[in-house]
Each structure stands twice: as structure tokens, then as C-alpha cells.
Amino acid sequence: MTLTEIIDTFKMKFNPSKIMNSLEKTASFYDASDHGSAGNDSGEDLKNNPYSNSVINSAKSSSAVRISQNADEPFIKLTNVWKTYQMGEAEFAALKGINLEIYEGEFLVVLGPSGSGKSTLMNLIGCLDLPSKGAVFLDSEDISKLEESELARIRGQMIGFIFQSFNLIPTLNTQENVLLPMEFQEEDARIARKKADYLLEIVGLSDKKQNLPSQLSGGQRQRVAIARSLAVNPPIILADEPTGNLDTKTGNYILEFLDKLHEKEGKTIIIVTHDLEIVKHATRIVYLRDGEVEKIEKSKKNEQEE
Secondary structure: OHHHHHHHHHHHHOOOHHHHHHHHHOOOHHHHHHHOOOOOOOOOHHHHOOOOOOHHHOOOOOOOOOOOOOOOOOOEEEEEEEEEEEEOOEEEEEEEEEEEEEOOOOEEEEEOOOOOOHHHHHHHHOOOOOOOEEEEEEOOEEHHHOOHHHHHHHHHHHEEEEEOOOOOOOOOOHHHHHHHHHHHOOOOHHHHHHHHHHHHHHOOOHHHOOOOHHHOOHHHHHHHHHHHHOOOOOOEEEEEOOOOOOOHHHHHHHHHHHHHHHHHHOOEEEEEEOOHHHHHHOOEEEEEEOOEEEEEEEOHHHHHHO
């Protein structure tokens, strides 16, 4: 049902036959995951649904972070968070006393102009950096107390990153870029390749597996980045201006895809952006200005759901 609904949405918006054919071939991907098998009587469940085994539960079995599934407690919490940088003899505060709670399954948009501290906030939430003062909690654990090896494990197992500049490795082909997170997690090479191929089918790029990033359009590179972000099936998808380098049509495609991941798969989606159009996909919007939270409000989408 999940991928079928995604397909219906894309048919209304895009209708590119090549993408639709490959999406339709994988329409049972998430449904099968829910039932623990691909629904195939041939005994080749792994071939048809490579996510029916270890990866579907990888984050929940992580020794780095336990997911509590407690909807009453914030999944991510920032308490009086400051981030300062030394600039010569002066200090610059990129973030000033941020207090923020993010709940599992939210679609949160952090909105603000250039220089407001959005990217700094994303780096802290994504365990790419640590606060100068205050605490950042992931499932009740203060990440500032963890060793770098533990932070790396969290990043590898818990968080899928999507960047404005795509951050694909230029010397690796499409398939190899998607394989990379699984190689870091020491996934079995045969199974990892099946998973990479499956994800590329989902994003409509199964015919581009051997292409280098330089041989892809901006929209195709962003779809590779999305496939890579889903490689280990992380509970959190963290995106920094994911549509910033894309035309409107392709940007809408990417946002609809993320929207369906949120609605049907329960992914926690966090997007930092200055684009007001993205707000319509959010359940809550955090407004940043000059390193401070200006206001937080529920979106109209969230009000309709309630």
C-alpha cells in the first residue's frame, strides 16, 4: 500500500513511464516488510524484499541508541544549546540558548534566512558536531557524553542525511554510492548489493546503476542521495535544503517522496530550509532568526489531521 500510494501521487504529477515502471515493480516493498516477507512463494524472499531481515530492525537493535517508542517523550531534545565559534579574538554565537523537542514520527521544518543557524542546528541534531554549552539528547541519551566511535555508530545506524549539494562520491557510480553506508556497517556484500539495487528501483534509477554522479542530472543525483539515506533504514531522515538545487517540478517530486516516507513509514523527517513552500509538508515549523528560536507553530496539515 505504501509504495502504491506513492506511485499514484507520482503518476498525477510526473508520469514518466520509465520511472513508473520501476516503481511499480517495487510497489510491495514496504508492505512486505510489514509482514516479514515479500509474499513470494518461490522461496526467494530475500531477492524480492532484501529489507525483510536485518535492516528493517537495525536501528532498534543498535547498541548505540535504543528507540523507546514512547510517544510522550521527545525523541530528540535540545536544552539551552549554544554553539560558538572563535573568529580571531572574537567569539561568534551561531546558536543562542536553543530549547527544542522533536517527537518520533514528526515532519519538522526548521525555517530561517541565511545565517540564522539552520545548518549549525542540523549538524548538532545529526551528531556531526557537539554544542559549546547545553545538551543534545537522542532518545534520552546526551550525545555530548559519548565517544566519537559511539557518535559514528549513531550517524551510521540512526540518521539518513540528504544534502543540498548531494555529497555523492564523484569517483563512485550510483550503485556504489548507495552501497557506501552499508559497507560502513559491514553489511554482507551480497545482501547489500541487493538492497542497493532495490532502493534504486524505488527511486526510479535502476537503469543508472553504473553512471557516475557527473553523468546524472541534479534531480537524479538527489534521488541517489535519498536512496543512500535509506540504505540502513534509519528512523531519522535529516535534510539540508533538499530542493535547493532543483527545479520546481523535481523538487516537488522529492518532497512528495519524503512526505510518503513520513506518513506511511513513520520516519522522523527534519528539513532545514529557507523555502516557504516546504512548510505545507510539515507537522510543525520552527522559525530561527539570528541563532534563536523565534517561534514554533503547528502547520495547517497537522491541524487537519487532528
